[in-house]
Amino acid sequence: MNAIEAVGLGRRFGAVAALDGVDLAVPAGSVLGLLGHNGAGKSTLVHVLATLLRPTSGTARVAGHDVVRQAARVRRSIGVTGQQATLDLTMSGRDNLLLVARLLGAGRRQARARADHLLDLFGLAAAADRPARTYSGGMRRRLDLAATLVRRPEVLFLDEPGTGLDPVSRLDLWDMVRQLTGTGTTVVLTTQHLEEADRLADAIVVLAGGRIIASGSPADLKARVGRRTATVQLSTDPDADAAETALRRADLRPVRDGRTLTTALTRDSDLTAVVRALDAAAVEPDRLTVAEPGLDEVYLALTARTEAR
Template identity: 55%
Template structure:
């Protein structure tokens, strides 16, 4: 199967708000596909449709060859989902959480316990296996949440902003885990507002805004769409920033951007750098930094959407009133585990 996920013309409305306005996706098997977009772009809604948690109003989608509407049960058996917020039961231990998921999926007590211990070892949680999840750090909870989504050995894994709120070290650890999963043949669809995360993990990207895919390709292909290169200038004297802004605007024909004491401008003109050097020298501007580099994904995002990504918040469909749906393990396994139900499946 060349594509693990295929979607055409997905539409989803919530009252008068259109969260998805005809989304097309094609995710190759055994790759990481990144969905980029600001808050309210429709990323989470797309994931929930593909994971059979929402029914589309129009369009078609298949996951592992199964239709997400007509064959929802088969889709759920082949996927795992980690949402924006950890959905493990904090009153249960790490091993109890994973055993719970295994039992809900139909495994015997013995097999569920064996799978739980295996995953805890893979995710470096063995030492904390018998501690209540409420004692875990944020990074540990996310690792446990990801482990829970893998209990059923899914072929496709949906990660909806998995590193939101994590410190840099925990993010790097989670990235390594994702790389390992893909190396083992798992297909990953990742939604994120962290441009660095998309650059690090994604083989292909789709930029979503206002419920539509507005651009797609590899990270390098998207970077090339903005003009391929960015000129960066930082004068030693901040008082000369207006002069630098005027020079870059005049010589590039593009509107430069200012971040603190650094001015940047996109360009496809190979002669811009020497022209800027001459102009600044004639103006008496002393330069502390002068560089010509490739566009970053952040600049691609800004160019395509008109604003920068906001990595500091969550992200559900704008205006839908959606609340994150806890979903640990293969979608559709039901509500979060509770101590009462755990007693019945030990």
């Protein structure tokens, strides 16, 4: 079953199409990573799916309900953490969590227990009774996440969740996302951290100018766009010279930097060809490494392509 389905989803702001004909199908329990530059439409898409914005064209269903006609039903099943903290900063962290829990239907005692658990979990227990305005940026982000996780959302939207978090908190967050998907929650996360998308997402959608310009699993995208490279490290200059000549003769177009040679592996047989050429030239490399393409490259290649259009 799909937790999110969108068909031809669009949102205009005056003459600007912030979202332009987006189709999505996100299976329940999976993580969708939304990638794109600032202004690509990631946040607009999240806002439309989270019922904060009405689409101007197309339809979308979240947790089985239409985001326009059944917005109230959708709100019963989702959790949203946006780019800005959505809290009452004059209240303490605890009171913020209590308010959310009470509004969701927790009794007084239940709300208290839940707030305690979350404050503990997010490392906010010591600051629980201080006004949230005295919190650091990272603490606010964590409180915001805690408020979103007062109950288990069926679909969780995380708009750039890693922003403002220290590396440890970010790893904790990734961890938590995996635990959530383990319980069946579907997660949509927008990010500019490609590593974040690479590690968490089952599927990635790359947006530019409000349109989907690429989608697939992280591995798919890398295979489609990126190139593997082989790097050969030699111990002496004569060896490096010999290796360079050998690789060039084998049509592998090495790029030399001191005693390091890098060559793009465009065909499947290229890696073997590198090894054979080195063997034939009787050079013994210090090190031979093969690098898989990063999502960075994929992303840059894809977005550069759309900009060139």
